[in-house]
Amino acid sequence: MSIDASRALAMAQDCLDTEIAALQRVKSRLSSSLVQAVELILNTPGRVVVTGMGKSGHVARKIAATLASTGTAAMFVHPAEASHGDLGMITGQDLVVGISNSGEVNELTVLLPLVKRLGVKLVAITGGAQSSLAQMADVVLDSSVEREACPLNLAPTASTTAQMALGDALAMALLDARGFQAEDFARSHPGGALGRKLLTHVKDIMRRGHDVPRVLATASFDDLMAEMSAKGMGASAVTDEAGQVLGIFTDGDLRRLISHGMGLRGLTAQEVMHSPARTIDENALAAEAAELMERHRITGVLVVGAGNRLTGALNSHDLMHAKVI
Structure with missing residues (x-):
C-alpha cells in the first residue's frame, strides 16, 4: 500500500502541534490546586492509589510507576476490578488519584462514594470541571484540552498527554518536596545503569x-x-x-x-x-x-x-x- 509521504508527515506534525498547544494551556492553568495535591500526598500516611479506565487507565499505571520510583509509595488499582473485590486494597490511610477526561466514566464514579466513606482523600485529574469526579474530589487538577490531536477529534491523544504531563508534574513536585536524591532513585532501580553506578562499591x-x-x-x-x-x-x-x-x-x-x-x-x-x-x-x-x-x-x-x-x-x-x- 503506497502512502502520500508529505501528507503523513504533515499529519504527524499537526498531532504534535496540537499536543504542544494543549500542554501550554495546561501549564498556564497550573495553580494552588497542584500545591494542595502535593500537601495532601505528603501528609498521607498510606499509599497513593492511582486509578482510571481505558486510555486513562494506561496513564494511571504509568503515573503510579513514576510516583513509586521517585519516593512516593504508589500503586495502580483497576476500577472495574475494584468493584469485584480489589477495593479492599484501599485503606483509610491511603489517598486516591482518579483520572478521567470526562470525569463521568461509570466504573470509576461508582467507586467514589465508597472511597469517600473510608475517609480517603481524592485528587482528580480530569477535563470535566463540573463532572461527578471533580465534585467528589478534594483537589482537582484541570487536564481539559480544546481538541484531541486525532483528526476525527475522537481518539484520546491530547487529553491523555495532558493527564500524563500533570502526573509527571505532580511527581516531580513531590520528589523535590521530599528532598529525593539520585542515590534514592538508584535504590529503587538497582538493575539499571544508574543503580549500578550509585550502588556498586x-x-x-x-x-x-x-x-x-x-x-x-x-x-x-x-x-x-x-x-x-x-x-x-x-x-x-x-x-x-x-x-x-x-x-x-x-x-x-x-x-x-x-x-x-x-x-x-x-x-x-x-x-x-x-x-x-x-x-x-x-x-x-x-x-x-x-x-x-x-x-x-x-x-x-x-x-x-x-x-x-x-x-x-x-x-x-x-x-x-x-x-x-
Whole structure:
C-alpha cells in the first residue's frame, strides 16, 4: 500500500502541534490546586492509589510507576476490578488519584462514594470541571484540552498527554518536596545503569586475595616481573611486611626504564617502583574508581582499607564486566 509521504508527515506534525498547544494551556492553568495535591500526598500516611479506565487507565499505571520510583509509595488499582473485590486494597490511610477526561466514566464514579466513606482523600485529574469526579474530589487538577490531536477529534491523544504531563508534574513536585536524591532513585532501580553506578562499591567488584598482584619492597626484579605476568593486570603493588602500599610498578614503568637503557636485573621492587601509587578506598563507589582512572589516564588502581593496607585491585575490565562503565 503506497502512502502520500508529505501528507503523513504533515499529519504527524499537526498531532504534535496540537499536543504542544494543549500542554501550554495546561501549564498556564497550573495553580494552588497542584500545591494542595502535593500537601495532601505528603501528609498521607498510606499509599497513593492511582486509578482510571481505558486510555486513562494506561496513564494511571504509568503515573503510579513514576510516583513509586521517585519516593512516593504508589500503586495502580483497576476500577472495574475494584468493584469485584480489589477495593479492599484501599485503606483509610491511603489517598486516591482518579483520572478521567470526562470525569463521568461509570466504573470509576461508582467507586467514589465508597472511597469517600473510608475517609480517603481524592485528587482528580480530569477535563470535566463540573463532572461527578471533580465534585467528589478534594483537589482537582484541570487536564481539559480544546481538541484531541486525532483528526476525527475522537481518539484520546491530547487529553491523555495532558493527564500524563500533570502526573509527571505532580511527581516531580513531590520528589523535590521530599528532598529525593539520585542515590534514592538508584535504590529503587538497582538493575539499571544508574543503580549500578550509585550502588556498586569498589569492594563489591575488586580482585581479592591471590588475584591481587603484590610483592614486598625487597623482592627481586625477576620476582616482580613474574608476579605481574601471573596476575595479568599489567602492574603490581609494592608493599611492606604489614601490607601497607609503598608504591606500584606498571608496564609503563618498565617501558620507560628500558628506553633509558637502565639495567634492571640486580634491582629490587622498591628501586624500580614509582610512588605514591594511585589508590582508592574499598568503600568508595565503583564509579569513583572509574572517574579516577579516566582523570589520570590509567587502566588500573590499587584498593586499600584501613591504614592504607592493600585489600584489592581493580582495572577497567572489572568495571566494564560489572557494567559500571
